[in-house]
Amino acid sequence: MRVDVVSIFPAYLDALELSLVGRAAHSGVIDLHVHDLRDFTHDRHRTVDDTPYGGGPGMVMSPVPWGEALDHVRAQVPDERPVLVIPTPSGRLFAQSTATAWSTDTWLVFACGRYEGIDSRVAEHYAQRADWAGVREVSIGDYVLAGGEAAVLVIVEAIARLLPGVLGNEESVRDDSFATGAMSDLLEGPVYTKPPEWRGLDVPDVLLSGHHGQIAQWREERSRERTADMRPDLGAS
Numbered sequence: 001m002r003v004d005v006v007s008i009f010p011a012y013l014d015a016l017e018l019s020l021v022g023r024a025a026h027s028g029v030i031d032l033h034v035h036d037l038r039d040f041t042h043d044r045h046r047t048v049d050d051t052p053y054g055g056g057p058g059m060v061m062s063p064v065p066w067g068e069a070l071d072h073v074r075a076q077v078p079d080e081r082p083v084l085v086i087p088t089p090s091g092r093l094f095a096q097s098t099a100t101a102w103s104t105d106t107w108l109v110f111a112c113g114r115y116e117g118i119d120s121r122v123a124e125h126y127a128q129r130a131d132w133a134g135v136r137e138v139s140i141g142d143y144v145l146a147g148g149e150a151a152v153l154v155i156v157e158a159i160a161r162l163l164p165g166v167l168g169n170e171e172s173v174r175d176d177s178f179a180t181g182a183m184s185d186l187l188e189g190p191v192y193t194k195p196p197e198w199r200g201l202d203v204p205d206v207l208l209s210g211h212h213g214q215i216a217q218w219r220e221e222r223s224r225e226r227t228a229d230m231r232p233d234l235g236a237s
């Protein structure tokens, strides 16, 4: 999967070089490219924003550098159509199901907005472009960040760990909180490792018993309890 990120803070995306996503990038599973939006300005101050039409507080990102930056990114792979992803608190909610659906895309281009957002004609324009595969405006949750960069870190990590060969343990994906399958809509229950006793707290006996059926049943019960406690909205009975 090719991933391009356009931002006025390209260093923010340095975290994508680390850990699981970094390994995916270094192994070639993800082909990562980060771009500085200001490289597509032409004035002395490298201006990317302006006052909002109709008035109101804050600044809006100009469509002009965005158009140049996105056309530049698009031209890097003539035979492939990218999806434009715009993180915004006014987008559709990004969930595990979204990560799963997007994990089969071949090229995602992320446009990180700052200030009051990107001029809405950018999303409108790229949605009409036959050489792009669509525009997806997504929110990672019901809170307002200062920009899309942190959302991109979240979204790319959620997708990267689903790509074949990235985790090295396909089962840990299957049993995740929010993964679909036998445990769909349940949170993961408690987990333990050695030592068997720590500061007066024992690992539950059943986990040391070797009875796989009982262990599976115990885990499902704990999952249901935790889901009812933490996330009653998920409707675990």
Ligand code: ADE
Binding pocket: 087, 088, 089, 138, 139, 140, 141, 142, 143, 144, 145, 146, 147, 148, 151
């Ligand atoms: N930009 C600002 N807030 C955001 C959010 N909640 N999700 C995605 N992008 C954002």
